[in-house]
Amino acid sequence: MSSRLFQLPLLPRHLHAVKSRGTPPPGKPVNAGKHSRRHSPLWYAVHLPQLSGAVETAGTALLLQQRLSKIAEVLGNLSATVSVQPPDSLLFEVRSTLRYFGGMEKIRQQVQKLLELQLQTWGLPMDFHHAASPTPAASLLLARAGHNVLIHRTDNLRSVLGKLSVQALPLPPDKRKQLHNTGLRRLRDIWRLPTHALGQRFGLDFIRQLDRCLGKVAMPLKRWQSSPVCHTAVEFDYPVENTSMLLPHVATMLGTVTAFLQRHELATTHLLLELRHEKPGGEQPSDEWQQSTTLSLDLRQPSRQQDHLRLLLETRIHHLVLPAPVIGLRLEARHFAPFIAAAGTLRGLSEGATEGVAAASQEQDGLHDIVPLLEQLQARLGNAAVRSILSTSEHCPEYAGQDRTFTGKVEARPSKPQADSRPCWLLPEPVALEQNEGKLYYRSSLSLLSGPERIETRWWTGQEVRRDYYVACNRQGMRLWIFHERRGERQWFLHGIFD
Amino acid sequence: MLTPENHQALDSLLHTASLWRGSQQQFSMSRCPSLPSGHPQLDACLPWQGWPAHALVEILSPCWGAGELQLVLPLLRRLSMENRWILWVAPPCMPYAPGLVMAGVNTAQIIVIKADPLPTRTLWSIEKALQSRACALVLAWPGYLSPRHIRRLQLAAATGQTLGILFHQRNIRHSASTLRIRVESTQDALQVTLLKVKGSYRRDSFSLMRGQT
Numbered sequence: 274m275s276s277r278l279f280q281l282p283l284l285p286r287h288l289h290a291v292k293s294r295g296t297p298p299p300g301k302p303v304n305a306g307k308h309s310r311r312h313s314p315l316w317y318a319v320h321l322p323q324l325s326g327a328v329e330t331a332g333t334a335l336l337l338q339q340r341l342s343k344i345a346e347v348l349g350n351l352s353a354t355v356s357v358q359p360p361d362s363l364l365f366e367v368r369s370t371l372r373y374f375g376g377m378e379k380i381r382q383q384v385q386k387l388l389e390l391q392l393q394t395w396g397l398p399m400d401f402h403h404a405a406s407p408t409p410a411a412s413l414l415l416a417r418a419g420h421n422v423l424i425h426r427t428d429n430l431r432s433v434l435g436k437l438s439v440q441a442l443p444l445p446p447d448k449r450k451q452l453h454n455t456g457l458r459r460l461r462d463i464w465r466l467p468t469h470a471l472g473q474r475f476g477l478d479f480i481r482q483l484d485r486c487l488g489k490v491a492m493p494l495k496r497w498q499s500s501p502v503c504h505t506a507v508e509f510d511y512p513v514e515n516t517s518m519l520l521p522h523v524a525t526m527l528g529t530v531t532a533f534l535q536r537h538e539l540a541t542t543h544l545l546l547e548l549r550h551e552k553p554g555g556e557q558p559s560d561e562w563q564q565s566t567t568l569s570l571d572l573r574q575p576s577r578q579q580d581h582l583r584l585l586l587e588t589r590i591h592h593l594v595l596p597a598p599v600i601g602l603r604l605e606a607r608h609f610a611p612f613i614a615a616a617g618t619l620r621g622l623s624e625g626a627t628e629g630v631a632a633a634s635q636e637q638d639g640l641h642d643i644v645p646l647l648e649q650l651q652a653r654l655g656n657a658a659v660r661s662i663l664s665t666s667e668h669c670p671e672y673a674g675q676d677r678t679f680t681g682k683v684e685a686r687p688s689k690p691q692a693d694s695r696p697c698w699l700l701p702e703p704v705a706l707e708q709n710e711g712k713l714y715y716r717s718s719l720s721l722l723s724g725p726e727r728i729e730t731r732w733w734t735g736q737e738v739r740r741d742y743y744v745a746c747n748r749q750g751m752r753l754w755i756f757h758e759r760r761g762e763r764q765w766f767l768h769g770i771f772d
Numbered sequence: 773m774l775t776p777e778n779h780q781a782l783d784s785l786l787h788t789a790s791l792w793r794g795s796q797q798q799f800s801m802s803r804c805p806s807l808p809s810g811h812p813q814l815d816a817c818l819p820w821q822g823w824p825a826h827a828l829v830e831i832l833s834p835c836w837g838a839g840e841l842q843l844v845l846p847l848l849r850r851l852s853m854e855n856r857w858i859l860w861v862a863p864p865c866m867p868y869a870p871g872l873v874m875a876g877v878n879t880a881q882i883i884v885i886k887a888d889p890l891p892t893r894t895l896w897s898i899e900k901a902l903q904s905r906a907c908a909l910v911l912a913w914p915g916y917l918s919p920r921h922i923r924r925l926q927l928a929a930a931t932g933q934t935l936g937i938l939f940h941q942r943n944i945r946h947s948a949s950t951l952r953i954r955v956e957s958t959q960d961a962l963q964v965t966l967l968k969v970k971g972s973y974r975r976d977s978f979s980l981m982r983g984q985t
Contacts, residue, residue: 642906643857643883650885650897660884664869674869679883697841697875699868716835722959750957751837752982769868770837772845 313427313488315368318358318412319348319384320402320419323392325360340395345497347387351380356409356494362416364409364494377405377423406430410485410492414441427488434486435461442482448475501537504605505529512551512598516590519548519599523586526604531579534606540575543607546586550597564597570652573644573681575610581645588652647679668730669738670768674699693726694744696754696769703766706755715767717748719755728756744771807935810846817966817976818951823847824970826933827950828902828926832943832967836864836913839957840939842982843964845875847909852878856908859901862887862894863913883907891916895925902928902936910936923948943967957982 324340337360344363345355351374352365367380374380381403389399404415406424411434415422418441424433437460439452452475457463463471463483472480484490505526513519523546534540550564568589576582647659659679667673673695707714724743731738740756747753754769785791804827806820815821823829833840851858858881860867869879885901888894891914898912902925910929914921917940926948929936943954952968962980969975 643904646901646904646906647883649900654885654888654893654897658886658888660866660886662867662869662872662879662882662884664873664879670870674866674871676866676869676884695871695874696868697845697871698837698863698865699871700865720959746959749835749838750959750962751835752839753837769871771871772837772839772841 313368313407314366315371315405315407315425316364316409316412317352317367317380317384317405318362318364318403318409318416319344319388320362320413320416321388321392322361322402323397323400342497342500344388344391346499347391348384349497349499350387351383354494355497357497358413362413364413367405406433408486408488408492409494410482411487414486417441417443430487431461431464435459435464439463444479448479451475501533501539501609503530503533503541504603506601506603508601509599512600514595514598516593516595519590519602520587522602523590523604524583526602527579527583527586530604530606531577531582534577534609534612537609538612539609540577540612541606541608542572542575542610544570544572544582544586545605545607546570546589547603547605548593548595548599549601549603550595551600566593566596568593571656573648575612577612581648584645585648585652588649592653668728670695670699670728670742693742694723694754694771696752696771698770699754700768700770703756703768706765706767708765713745713755713765715745715747715753715755716751719745719747719753721745722752725757727759729759742768807847808850809843810850811843811980813978813980814843814964817974817978818969819972823935823937824950825935826930827970828922828929828936828938828948829951830922830938830940830944830947830949830953832941832952832954833939834941834956836939836941838955839962839982840955842957842962842980843953843955844911844937845877848872849876851908852881854908855881857906858882858909858911859885859907861885861898861901861910861912862915863911887913887915895921898925898936898938899928902934903932905932905934907934910934911939912936913939917942917944919944919947926950 321344324337341357341359341363345357348355348363348365352367352370354366354369356364358364367377371377371380374383384403388401392399392401402416402419402421404412404420404422404424406412406415406422407427408430411424411430414434414437415424418437420433420437422433424430439457439460439462440449442449442460444452452463455474457466460483468480481490485492507522507526509522530541530544546568548566548568550566568586570582570585570589572585651659657678660676661679662674662676664674665672704715706719713719722744725741726743727739727741729737729739737760739759741759742754742756745753745755752771753767754771755765755767758764758766804820805825806818806822807825808822809815809818818824831840831843848858853876855878860882863884864887867882867884872879872882885897888897894912894914895916898910898914901907901910901912917938922938922944925936925938938949943952947968949968950970951966954965954967956963956965960982962982963977964980965977966975
């Protein structure tokens with residue numbers, strides 16, 4: 274029993290026998306305290322001031338985000354834990370990969386090589402600051418202050434950080450001035466003062482910030498994660514001319530994609546299917562892939578349901594006219610969203626207990642139910658074919674009713690109840706009415722039922738509307754909404770049909 | 773002229789179980805779920821006491837806009853207020869939201885599928901909408917129809933348990949729809965004629981007062 278206990282702490286010594294500092298002399302007993310210190314993580318911070326500088330001139334925060342992500346991706350080759358520290362720094366843990374890369378110096382060379390290559394492609398200056406220490410906060414502070422140092426042990430942090438100016442601390446200007454006025458110039462000046470008094474004077478956040486640097490308090494870090502990439506491809510042995518022959522392959526590929534989405538707890542909102550064609554001439558095998566038909570499928574709601582996606586893709590493929598035989602397929606999921614499982618009721622619960630829950634979610638579910646149908650219709654008829662209608666508080670009839678591409682439920686705004694009648698159909702353009710011997714005609718002679726309702730508006734647009742609206746009826750029993758223009762040629766027009 | 777004796781004899785005959793009466797068939801149909809049409813006169817004439825909920829209905833009118841929407845407005849009002857989805861497939865022009873709001877319809881529940889240049893695509897959309905159980909009502913203006921199409925749409929409505937209402941002008945005989953109605957309108961009344969009611973021999977014709985516009 275005791276021998277087993279004794280053996281366990283020996284195991285890590287063996288693992289870390291090869292270190293940047295060299296192997297410990299054989300036979301020398303390993304101090305347990307020293308041992309744990311060696312196992313503390315080592316955080317490497319990189320500070321690239323040119324990134325935020327370049328973006329200020331370019332004026333886009335998005336570009337900075339993209340560049341930081343790109344560098345994080347590059348640094349992902351050196352460490353499993355990378356964290357982006359906006360606006361211009363990155364942190365990564367190197368203790369775990371120290372042995373693999375062969376020491377700190379090798380890692381430093383790698384970082385320099387990778388970063389310089391990346392900065393060169395962007396046309397930015399290639400200098401940067403870096404520092405490594407056992408705490409992420411200290412590494413970040415040192416790198417940002419421009420001290421390229423390496424600290425192995427937590428004990429040494431205090432002496433190195435003590436030399437830093439208090440101005441290096443990320444503090445608001447008034448705090449900085451306060452520190453300066455107190456006569457505190459360097460961090461070691463601060464540490465000479467009692468903590469309790471400091472806390473009272475500069476606040477608890479300030480104390481915590483310093484404690485994070487020394488590793489007394491952990492610093493929360495957001496781990497950077499690469500965006501998922503998901504695509505799959507099939508190559509056929511022979512050219513396929515019939516779209517129905519493609520469907521089984523598409524179903525298989527969708528299986529791969531949905532399995533990926535399930536593994537990553539994701540759902541997709543955009544699928545891209547590429548059908549690669551044989552070149553009509555087909556002489557050069559290398560040119561074979563040049564022609565392709567792409568089907569892009571946008572989804573209203575993120576989905577990873579294989580059946581639903583297959584139905585949508587099949588609808589698109591069924592009605593596709595192939596310009597040439599297909600020799601390969603490629604399916605890619607483009608945009609991702611976190612997967613949210615639909616709320617369901619537990620079986621075995623009594624009807625009464627679930628009733629309230631069901632009623633509460635009914636309104637949300639209403640949209641949930643109809644989305645698959647609308648997506649199917651859009652897949653064949655086009656996105657613009659599915660419209661929702663809404664009324665706005667506009668005086669001019671043409672603008673009072675609008676239609677737009679359906680993107681979700683439109684909240685019906687309570688509009689002012691109108692005293693005058695409005696038709697259920699409004700013609701896209703007013704139709705000029707025939708006039709004969711003072712009588713108006715639309716299919717047959719019209720008789721006025723009610724009116725006039727005067728509408729005068731939009732004088733500010735230069736296309737003034739001055740009309741008198743009437744309700745009229747023809748011999749077919751159609752109830753019509755007609756107007757008499759009060760300007761220009763004073764013509765009569767048909768504008769709407771009641772029901 | 774019925775004498776009291778004759779009357780008694782007739783009554784006893786009518787209570788005989790072996791006597792089959794055509795008009796009784798409507799009782800079996802009345803068990804089908806229905807949606808009140810909002811017009812008491814129409815409800816009284818239909819064996820379901822309202823629109824048949826899982827079936828196809830044809831409304832014929834001499835021309836578009838001759839008051840046929842008046843027949844379905846109460847239903848539109850009720851379903852839209854219950855937050856159920858209503859699809860308008862290929863209407864002759866865009867429905868005007870202020871007019872519908874004035875009629876008491878919640879336009880947020882209305883989705884319009886624009887007419888496609890290809891009539892087959894429009895028919896396909898109607899079929900898919902009817903098959904899906906997501907919407908409560910499908911109003912459709914198919915440009916072209918044949919008995920075969922109507923049969924397919926009727927089947928789709930039964931599968932999807934959706935009420936489909938087709939608006940068109942041609943009276944297609946032997947169509948498979950459950951209910952076929954002709955609407956003709958005058959200045960202040962709507963003349964409704966039942967051309968076909970599945971499960972009933974009644975061919976009533978009555979007039980409804982048009983709502984105030």
